[in-house]
Amino acid sequence: MITKPRATVLICSSTGCLASGSAGVYEAMSAEVQRRGLEDEIKVVIGGCRGFCAMGPVLDIYPGGIFYVRIQPADVSEIVEETLVKGRIVERLCYKDPTTQEVIPIFDKIPFYAKQERLVLRNCGRLNPNRIEEYIAFGGYEALAHALLAMTPEEIIRDIKASGLRGRGGAGFPTGRKWEATRKAEGDIKYVVVNGDEGDPGAFMDRSTMEADPHSVLEGLTIGAYAVGAHQGYIYVRDEYPLAVRNLHIAIDQAREYGLLGENILDSGFDFDVQIMRGAGAFVCGESSALMQSLEGTVGEPRPKHIHATERGLWDRPTCLNNVKSWATIPHIINNGPEWFRRMGTEGSPGTMVFSLVGKVNNTGLVEVPMGISLRDLIYDIGGGVLNGKQFKAVQTGGPSGGCLPAELLHLPVDFDRLTEAGSMMGSGGMVVMDEDTCMVDVARYFLDFLKEESCGKCVACREGIRRMLEVLTDITEGQGTMADIEQLETLAWTVQQTSLCQLGKSAPNPVLSTLRYFHDEYVAHVEEKRCPGGVCRALITYSIDPEKCPGCMLCARKCPQTAISGERKQPHVIDAELCIRCGICRDLCRFDAIVVV
């Protein structure tokens, strides 16, 4: 019998890794450790999201921080035998740098992590989200205790204002000012709300934070409630996030048991409790006023903002609503002070921002960096550059209603103001990298197709305007566009932007306007030359085979669903353009790069 365990194995059990099979890895690891009689020496723990979901399932072994990727249950006995019993690294399970092929066994040394500055995501992956004890051991609830026992609400608001923290949901409104307005609003009953209705396709930082570090959200929320004078809080989470809902429930129960939620928290005399509300998945419910309507049980539609939610929000009471990441940042500011926070990021946008870096980039996942980092550093240094060595074409920031920025703007520092100036936005931190094979007109069409479904229909301009823009864009991608259509698009986009009530409508034209601004020549190519430079729009492209490169392997001919490809073995093949439906299967299959798309 050994007094203390000598090693800890943390197995990520967040949604990404669960989907790639981490539950099986956890079971296999527990069984193997038990089979070898090592359960006193080695602790197997459920961990949270590391943000490196493309590499899942992942696990960490401490001490040392050895990081294994793409683990399957069959790998477990080797990990136990080699690493946990003999102290050797299993190289084949380590992360390999995609460009240098260097094996990097230690988590902190992987470039994807080494260049990040983790604040909101600090605990994600290093503790078990279902044990409040681990959160406390890592310093959790210190900020709450300090705030409740040693600070007045006014002092807290002063610090949050001084920190310069701006709402991490995307709008970037100064959090401290929002708190102050709620504090000063008249009324005995006030509310605090967590916006966990993350709806941008491909964005998952709020989900990961709620799943992997739910107590940080609760702690920040409770501090906020004390500061603004609320005794009831709501966490609005979309129902598509079952694990986040579950982990939050567990966290709330544990916090209540320790007296960190409920009546007379920490014997300070302050009462506060939290309820979780599950959203039904409408994109518009991420908009704060629509969210509050939905919380009240009515249809989620935005309302005019001339009356601020801080005066009359939920049930017409003063309400302070912030994004998951904003709340999770609060404990750090209380613990370290506003000056410390201001040292990170830029003058206008202090602190860090979490991005979900996806698309045609080598390293996809969650990335937390100081505000003001350039797009180039983000995409090349952390993201590892464009996939398969292709040319970079654009990056879309801010989710479906963000704008697409071209290579000329890669030097742009990422903060709230600079992105807005460039015709895009911070949004909730989505970042989609696009390569040379992307058609920008098609991208605009794709996002409007998403937004068309999600417009709540309250404002005519948004409801009808998005639909009309989509029709025009579809015409252009099908080769039926005219130059007048492009002008019409600009007028429509401007009208929707100016006459919609909420940010969904106001920002919906962004994909159109930014692609018109930076990729105007692609629109012209579609309209005047009936040509798609990205080789995407099916009506405007033809597939052919380069006879110089085709060795006649017959693979494409066998797989073509239209049997449009013919040719003799070891002779160059040809594609019948009449039969070809431009599905692209032959291009994906060809190992000789012989399929030409023009």
Add this chain to the structure above:
Amino acid sequence: MPRITSLQDLHKLRAELRDEIVQRYDVGTTLVVGMGTCGIAAGARETLRALSDELARCDIAAHLTIGGCIGTCDYEPLVTVHCTDAPPVMYANVTADKVPELVKKHLQQGKVIQKWVVPGS
């Protein structure tokens, strides 16, 4: 579980819980026990156990890990002490009975026990 009612409560609880997560921090000191077949045959498993007990008894924050065979099987069980402010020291033939002295002299008093050091290491 008891309610936390003060900052002192919270700090006390945190101190009690520290063991649970201490491995996930860099604590500055790591002891590596050679656990190749040769090491195990020479009694490295008993050494490991004794080290674990002794570190807990003396309340020393040091990581205890294992390593493979480095080819000097005669010297097993081998224990290498890594501290941030000094080069690593490799001790030969550290059987379980030598553990208390090693912990006391090297880790508590900061003195290298020269006579046990692997020659030429």
